[in-house]
Amino acid sequence: MGDTLLRAPTDRRYRLKKIWDRWVPFILSLGLFFAILTVVALLFTVVTTGFHRISWNLILNYPSANPYEAGMRSAILGSIFTVGLSALICIPLSIATAIYLIEYAKGRRFSEVLSYNIANLAGVPSIVFGVVGLGFLVYGLGLGRSVISGAFTLSVLILPLVTITCVEALRTVPDDLRFGAYALGATTLQVVSKIVLPRSLPMMLTGGILGISRALGEAAPILVISGLIFIREDPVSLFSKFTVMPLQLYNWISRPQAAFIELSSAGIIVLLLILLALNSAAIASRQWLMKRVI
């Protein structure tokens, strides 16, 4: 026994393990390099191909068969309409669901089933939401291929994501605060509105913005619902035909002419900048609100 212990340091396996032990972190961090490299290569390709094509035309003009005049005005407005509306539907709904799950139905079997349903909803492929939207909203309820159909579809698509963030936000509020308020005779509603919500709202807001950025990037469900990609008019009402930015990009990407590829790269830069601005706004507003509350 003592013999093996003494021999161990010179053992080949032991030395090999020592080498492995030193190199494993580097091997593992290769995965990280792969991820970073991909992001960098992607941004580099997009910017070098499309940067010189960014202009006001891109934002102010309607789509056109001429790549040098084409813009994505109708797509930008369509995105604002659809995603804005879906946020208005989804965010209050998510907050209400989270409040019920955490504050009212604490630990009951019902809340377990419910969070299970939310997890399952999160796993439904986004294009399936589009197909169901087409069958149920567009033709079933007769809403047509309209902004409102798109907004409803997107709002249930991002519902799980936003709800889960809201639930996590509520969980960060310490129970002591709740018990203190209950001990003073507050109703659950008072605890929620005066104690819990003010403290968890910043994080919920972040969740909402995360959901909005997800919805802004979704092309598949809108592709099925909107169908038409070439739209040369602004959406004016809930029942207008519409297109969204990722869909307009899809249209340009699918065209083989070099001018359209450059145009799509420029469009991608605009979309990425909008997403970047949204995420920065989320972080900034969160910090600002945190300071005010605490």
Next chain:
Amino acid sequence: MRNQQADLLRSLIGRRRLDKLFSIIFFGATLVSTITLIVIFVTLSYESALFFTHVSIVEFLTGTQWTVLFADKHFGILPLLNATILTSVIAILIAAPVGIAIAVYLSEYAKEGVRAVAKPVVETLAGIPTVIYGYFALYFVTPTVLKAFWQDLQVHNALAVGIMIGVLIIPIVTSISDDAMKAVPYDLKLAAYSLGSRKIDVTFRVIVPAALSGIIAAILLAFARAMGETMIAAIAGGFRPILSFDLGESMQTMTSFIAQVATGDAPHGTIEYESLFAVGLFLLLITAVFNFIGIRVVRRWAIRY
């Protein structure tokens, strides 16, 4: 005095009523997700039932030709299923090693500063709209990277689609495996170190095996996400519904078939329109199996520690 008491009582009753009212409103909101699941299932089943009055289920599940958009129509889903599985397997072959490596590195090796920077970067991968990945696959990965190794690669090919989907799902693998490894009790780690283990043994013989169920769940959930990815397949994979195992060829997945029919003209009530729902239902059922197992495993393991 009496008056004050009555006022207090009234305001108390009022508060209770308001509380009750809001609890009902919040309860109503919780039902939306369940109703949505029901609507999804009923709509797909109803329209698919219409589809299966024209096409036999046996032909749908075993046919090797998918020619819905041609004059001579065949409805065998195998070519689409084959392409979906091929691209998803490539994706998982990339995402599983890379994603797990990142998770192990971040949770066991990285310093706090590296972690704070690296985590958001990895999560950025999931935040990039998938249209942009499609663009990247078609105009960078295929012509610049893959063509260097494989000359007779087609412009649209399954390999680039799989690789790109793989990159897209790395964050799913990473974040769930990371959570699983974080949930392993610290005692286990300390016990292993106190027995004189090296870090490599602690990591790969204690932490990773203890978190294995979570890691497998991560892979299952990522696989389901890979099968449902649409825009990358539609942009970089092309629209040829063929039953082939040649990764350099253009082939159509279930999702890109839906995208193709949606872009084209499939009037309400035609067989093309109904086929959307049959394919959608089939896709949902397959992904649901993986999600179901994945979610179950995640929950079991969450209870264990």
